[in-house]
Amino acid sequence: MSPSTPxxxxxxxxxxxxxxxxxxxxxxxxxxxxxxxxxxxxGAGKTTTVNILSTLLRPDSGxxxxxxxxxxxxxxxxRRAVMLTGQYxxxxxxxxxxxxxxxxxxxxxxxxxxxxxxxxxxxxxFDLEDAADRRVGKYSxxxxxxxxxxxxxxxxxxxxxxxxxxxxxxPRSRQRVWDLIAGFKAQGVTTLLTTQYLEEADLxxxxxxxxxxxxVVAEGTPAQLKQRVGAxxxxxxxxxxADVPAVAHVLRRFAPAAVVEVAADRVTIPAPHGAxxxxxxxxxxxxxxxxxxxxxxxxxxxxxxxxxxxxxxPRFEVVA
Amino acid sequence: xxxxxxxxxxxxxxxVRHTGLQAGRLLTRWRRDPMTVLQSLxxxxxxxxxLEAVLGRQVSAFxxxxxLYGTVPMVVVMSALLxxxxxxxxxxxxxxxxxxxxxxxxxxxxxxxxxxxxVAEAVRITVTTVVVVAAGVVLGFRFHRGPLAAIGFLxxxxxxxxxxxxxxTAAAFMAAKTVVIEAISLLCTLMLFFNPGFVPIGAYxxxxxxxxxxxxxTSAVETMQALALxxxxxxxxxxxxxxxxxxxxxxxxxxxxxYRRAL
Amino acid sequence: MTTTTAAPSPLYQWWVLSARTLIPAVxxxxxxxxxxxxxxxxxxxxxxxxxVIALFTGGAVDYGQFxxxxxxxxxxxxxxxxxxxxxxTDAVHGIDRRFATMPIAxxxxxxxxxxxxxxxxxxxxxxxxGCGYVIGFRFAGAxxxxxxxxxxxxxxxxLTLGADVLGTVFRSPEATTQALMLPQLVLxxxxxxFVPIDQFPAWIQPFVRNxxxxxxxSSLRGLADGTGAALTPTxxxxxxxxxxxxxxxxxxxxxxx
Numbered sequence: 145m146s147p148s149t150p151x152x153x154x155x156x157x158x159x160x161x162x163x164x165x166x167x168x169x170x171x172x173x174x175x176x177x178x179x180x181x182x183x184x185x186x187g188a189g190k191t192t193t194v195n196i197l198s199t200l201l202r203p204d205s206g207x208x209x210x211x212x213x214x215x216x217x218x219x220x221x222x223r224r225a226v227m228l229t230g231q232y233x234x235x236x237x238x239x240x241x242x243x244x245x246x247x248x249x250x251x252x253x254x255x256x257x258x259x260x261x262x263x264x265x266x267x268x269x270f271d272l273e274d275a276a277d278r279r280v281g282k283y284s285x286x287x288x289x290x291x292x293x294x295x296x297x298x299x300x301x302x303x304x305x306x307x308x309x310x311x312x313x314x315p316r317s318r319q320r321v322w323d324l325i326a327g328f329k330a331q332g333v334t335t336l337l338t339t340q341y342l343e344e345a346d347l348x349x350x351x352x353x354x355x356x357x358x359x360v361v362a363e364g365t366p367a368q369l370k371q372r373v374g375a376x377x378x379x380x381x382x383x384x385x386a387d388v389p390a391v392a393h394v395l396r397r398f399a400p401a402a403v404v405e406v407a408a409d410r411v412t413i414p415a416p417h418g419a420x421x422x423x424x425x426x427x428x429x430x431x432x433x434x435x436x437x438x439x440x441x442x443x444x445x446x447x448x449x450x451x452x453x454x455x456x457x458p459r460f461e462v463v464a
Numbered sequence: 465x466x467x468x469x470x471x472x473x474x475x476x477x478x479x480v481r482h483t484g485l486q487a488g489r490l491l492t493r494w495r496r497d498p499m500t501v502l503q504s505l506x507x508x509x510x511x512x513x514x515l516e517a518v519l520g521r522q523v524s525a526f527x528x529x530x531x532l533y534g535t536v537p538m539v540v541v542m543s544a545l546l547x548x549x550x551x552x553x554x555x556x557x558x559x560x561x562x563x564x565x566x567x568x569x570x571x572x573x574x575x576x577x578x579x580x581x582x583v584a585e586a587v588r589i590t591v592t593t594v595v596v597v598a599a600g601v602v603l604g605f606r607f608h609r610g611p612l613a614a615i616g617f618l619x620x621x622x623x624x625x626x627x628x629x630x631x632x633t634a635a636a637f638m639a640a641k642t643v644v645i646e647a648i649s650l651l652c653t654l655m656l657f658f659n660p661g662f663v664p665i666g667a668y669x670x671x672x673x674x675x676x677x678x679x680x681x682t683s684a685v686e687t688m689q690a691l692a693l694x695x696x697x698x699x700x701x702x703x704x705x706x707x708x709x710x711x712x713x714x715x716x717x718x719x720x721x722x723y724r725r726a727l
Numbered sequence: 728m729t730t731t732t733a734a735p736s737p738l739y740q741w742w743v744l745s746a747r748t749l750i751p752a753v754x755x756x757x758x759x760x761x762x763x764x765x766x767x768x769x770x771x772x773x774x775x776x777x778x779v780i781a782l783f784t785g786g787a788v789d790y791g792q793f794x795x796x797x798x799x800x801x802x803x804x805x806x807x808x809x810x811x812x813x814x815x816t817d818a819v820h821g822i823d824r825r826f827a828t829m830p831i832a833x834x835x836x837x838x839x840x841x842x843x844x845x846x847x848x849x850x851x852x853x854x855x856x857g858c859g860y861v862i863g864f865r866f867a868g869a870x871x872x873x874x875x876x877x878x879x880x881x882x883x884x885x886l887t888l889g890a891d892v893l894g895t896v897f898r899s900p901e902a903t904t905q906a907l908m909l910p911q912l913v914l915x916x917x918x919x920x921f922v923p924i925d926q927f928p929a930w931i932q933p934f935v936r937n938x939x940x941x942x943x944x945s946s947l948r949g950l951a952d953g954t955g956a957a958l959t960p961t962x963x964x965x966x967x968x969x970x971x972x973x974x975x976x977x978x979x980x981x982x983x984x
Contacts, residue, residue, distance in 0.1 A: 198569045200565055234561055234563045234565065236563060238497065239493070247489055251486075251567070252571065253470060253471075
């Protein structure tokens, strides 16, 4: 596989469940070693996409290639290269952690002795040695997630599908999962991360794909997406509301009058140079002698991106 | 490299290996669940003992032969049927948790998932049969036709039980689960009272005799009775095989399709 | 101007909660199950065994007349088990705790469940008697019928109370029903309601004679025949069960406050 071939390639994939269209033409690609975040509201088609890529479902039309194997013509090849972990950490909860690892190892082709050795290796790596002989049903949420991911890493995969991996975890466990994902990146493993937590996507993803109602509505790095929806703003809040016009007057030096937003208690202007603009504005306002209660840079959040991109589209086009 | 087994996913050795591993998982799971152990081992023996204590003498007097030769087959077949119901419930719960999907995405033979469920079921039925027969032997049950017939005796409930399991699984996939399970439980209860293992066919009102004679469980019970005690084996055996083959033929495709969809 | 205050009468609350249990039961077909269960028991026990028992006793025992009390008992036991299931479901879904934070007297939810169960019990009993008539059972007279029904309903209510407590304590609908069906089957089969006691092996006869279901069946049979059989053992058993169950019920329902 040459470096320019994407690790995951999706081209115009459609899928319907009876009369219900789940995917209406999804296209995107993930480069090797990249963390691709897949965002979207519930029912948007994220899970269907992941299910198609992991060979659980067949697409109705279009093409999907994972690690060089077509999901329709060579699903066995796909299965040898991927690891899937779902939101509910699907393991046999009446087997112990050790037994689950050995089962997965043997199903992936290791002989018994090698499987047991690999299981012990993974238990040590994921800090689960004490719980190795306890049934998985009795594990805490964080431990379940760790053993779930460990089971997927018995044989190193090339592409990892993480479906909402930190849902329901406490902050420490969540941090551990994030560290693991960073580890995948370091090893050159491609990660497809589905998540509802926008801060998680913001933090971990190299690029983000936003899916809504069965199509890709936006694609890009987190920074690019934020820029699409809004830019950074500089906000000045004077101590006395009466000073607002004075502040507005000062700020008109830094931005055209049309974009200076004057509210009852604050003035806001775009800050194309980020912190640089902030410093200039602060100096100017202080030089003017206005007492300032707060001056800050307000960056758009990924929440705003998400809400803006997946806002309800009007059903009917109104012809003016 | 000797630490890994590299066979293509869709080869026969892979099928055997992967089926064995997944069946082992299911059996470990059942072994560790107290309810399943009780239902597979303790309840059948208890039922056998009770039926023998309460109705043994009366039925023997009516039938002219020891009632055990009817009760033991009936209890064995009934536990096989009820066990497959419990198995369908387990499958439903596992599908909800996402485990079959997880295993499906592994590079295992495509048929091994369903095959392993049937293999595990067959093992469970055999274990129950052996335990119930052992209890029967204590009460006076004997194999009068030799070891080959005894092996046939063990094989018939497995054949019929697996066919019934296919039916139950297909039904569970196609309809709302609780309704199906209750309806089949009720059906099993009725079949328990209306088969020649409970009381001989002659004890039933004449108008019911044809119904009972053609009830699916009857042929299995009659075959087992004949294999242990004596009498015509061929007729009931042919009927049992016919029922089993018919059930599997009708339910095979719905089971496979239903399983894929439930993933 | 009318104001709404939260001070409803316990009687009204009891009525509302009883309806809450009964109306979905009517719609959901649970009442159908209560009516069908006696039919299943009758058909399952009587039809296969009638000739066998007749042959064994040389015609001395009219199995229809003989079996009927047990069918009635199995029917009321069946409704008791459904009550356990309902109580466990309520407990596990936390609605008990919800009621405990509302101005509802602690006894009211329990009383509502009991009254709903008694309605099902009465219907089941009526169906059982209907089935009995089909297989040849007859009461000795009007007093016999009344006595029979009163005793059967009393047994049903006591069993329901016990089952309700068990369900509330164990909180698992499935496990509770499975656990209760076993005694129902065992005690039902190993009783003189099922076959005459002299047909049991000698070693098990003491158990069969003295176990509660046998006593209940004998008393019911005596009332139906008009022969006025010994009621004392039955009443003692019922009293004993109440002695155990009533304090438990008070404690379980109070602890949830």
